[in-house]
Amino acid sequence: MSPINARFWRVLPLMSPINAGLSRLSLSTETAGELQPADDPGLKKRKKRDKSHKSGKSVSVCSGSSKRKSTDPTGHGRAVENIKLQSRPIASSRVKFPLLTEKPRYTTKLIDIGANLLGYGTPVFPDIDSVVRQAAESGVGDIVIIGATIPVSKQAQTLLSSQPDSGPEELTGAATARCSLHFMAGCHPHKASDFARDGGRPALRDVIMAANQGQCIAVGECGLDYKYLSSPEDVQKAVFREHLELAVELQKPLFLHERGAHNDFIDLLSPYIPRLPTAESACIHCFTGNWEQLQTYLDLGCSIGITGWIAGSHKSAVVAALRTAGWERLRDRLMIESDAPSLLPKYIMPTKPESQYEKNVPANLPYVCCALAWILKVDPEEVAKATTENARRIFLNVIPENGL
Template identity: 35%
Template sequence: MAQSANIQLIDIGVNLTSNRFDKDREQILDRAHDTGVESIIITGTNARESEQALAMAERYDCYSTAGCHPHDAERLTASDFKLIQSLHSQDRVVAIGECGLDFNRNFSTPDSQIRVLHQHLELACELQKPLFLHERDASDTMLELLLQYKQQLPPAVIHCFTGSQDALEHYLELGLYIGITGWICDERRGQELADMVHLIPDDRLMIETDAPWLTPRDLRPKPKDGRNEPMFLPHVAQKVADCRQQSLEHVAEITHKNAQTFFNLPN
């Protein structure tokens, strides 16, 4: 696993509320810090978990998001959304989301996903707060919706990007940031991403683990429980650097700066 005493990284997407972290959250963050991960953004995926994410951000001196994942869109109530709105008055809640569209699994109907995404886009435009977006097999619809809000849209990131080059180019044309995970380390399904990650401009690239999911497939040794952790972010950064023919230090510098700028984090 790549490590360097000279790098500082920000993991823009960690599902720290997952029960897979219940036994050792503090140790997980200690290990991450030891590998150069300076801070993390804890992902909120529904009203309850967004509330938990904020509590963890306060406890562990990091940051969180608040929103409703497309998988949960059908279950989002009016009171849930009011809670999400209220969380955005807190300084440690730095982005609206995780929200978006997932037409791959359709755990919620496409219509409900679109309705809930509209709610989040309107909130983002009202608050002028960054958007943390999820998109799977839905880039055409995502672009169509984002274009409807183009004049008022705040900064937005397509987190855990796994789409096509055409989708990537359209997102970049719209001014979006792109979040890259350990998906790029999977020679079976991540090769297309590895081949096109160089197309992302330096000032639009961010990196993340999406832990506990998407453990880099080429990690050696592999974690015994298969669980991903923020401590593996330098490994992702090294793979991104190799694919972009840049140094690890350069990728660390630009992604750290972009995350600070995007989420309005203190220096």
């Protein structure tokens, strides 16, 4: 474990021996570090706004299913031989994050495996170049642009094809200010109703095939979202299947979204996992679930994407899930993502923004890494190194130098 750079960790006095490494700190935050509602007058307001927010919306789903009494760890009655019963999950945990004075920096360059730089087609960032430059200056080496719809995927492909070729370290993407851009092609479940109109699987295949080599690194965003049902369930399922088939056909990883649809999601995904390049090619993006759900994903071999959602409010179920799994089990499965412009990692930022719904940018990814490290009680540099290695292996298809 490498020492933590204390310059970036102005932590509470009682945690002063930070250079000893986070794993040696006592971080029983169930009560001690908890932010009480009284400390946060904006919480009530934000809870109300949660209902209309795109991504921070699975709290009720998670807490609901975590209370379900079941002898089946998958919770959906599926016979899965390799699902192992685990010890009882760690009790619900809340976290008070360290007080940072500035943005953390790591020796390892980070990889943002999912950023909505092009939104759903309506520009969210008027100047993408400056967003990318800011990310590069913050130690982000690669950004993967999410394909939220087929037209957006096409837009991403066009954007990258116009980018200059990159240097030796960025062989696969288009480098801007030493930050390499990639994209994925897909259709978010919210937009599943538009999939057929936009050309369906053939159009998506065309976008992927038109990309320069290595630039389109995954199929996605795709999956199921029953939380808001922006598209009907049956349409979502059919469109999700199209993505799964395409990923198998082209042997691409998947960037997967699931909210409030866990059982259907697992039923649809599971048969495809053995047909993907590897099981970890199925990345559960922005994991916000509980321990049962995490266990199911891990036992299926999936990789897990973590966003600033974990540091956006009091995310007790997901914290408990991650801690129950533990770093040793998660080390080779985790990746980090900004999911910009959503999911600002508000509670770990030195200056807490007024609203957690302020526009998020990939340059905030170092905070996500830091929050994840704090939750898992691991050296942040270790988390940076592991998540980057995982993203390079799973998404960028880069084989580590040691051949492992």
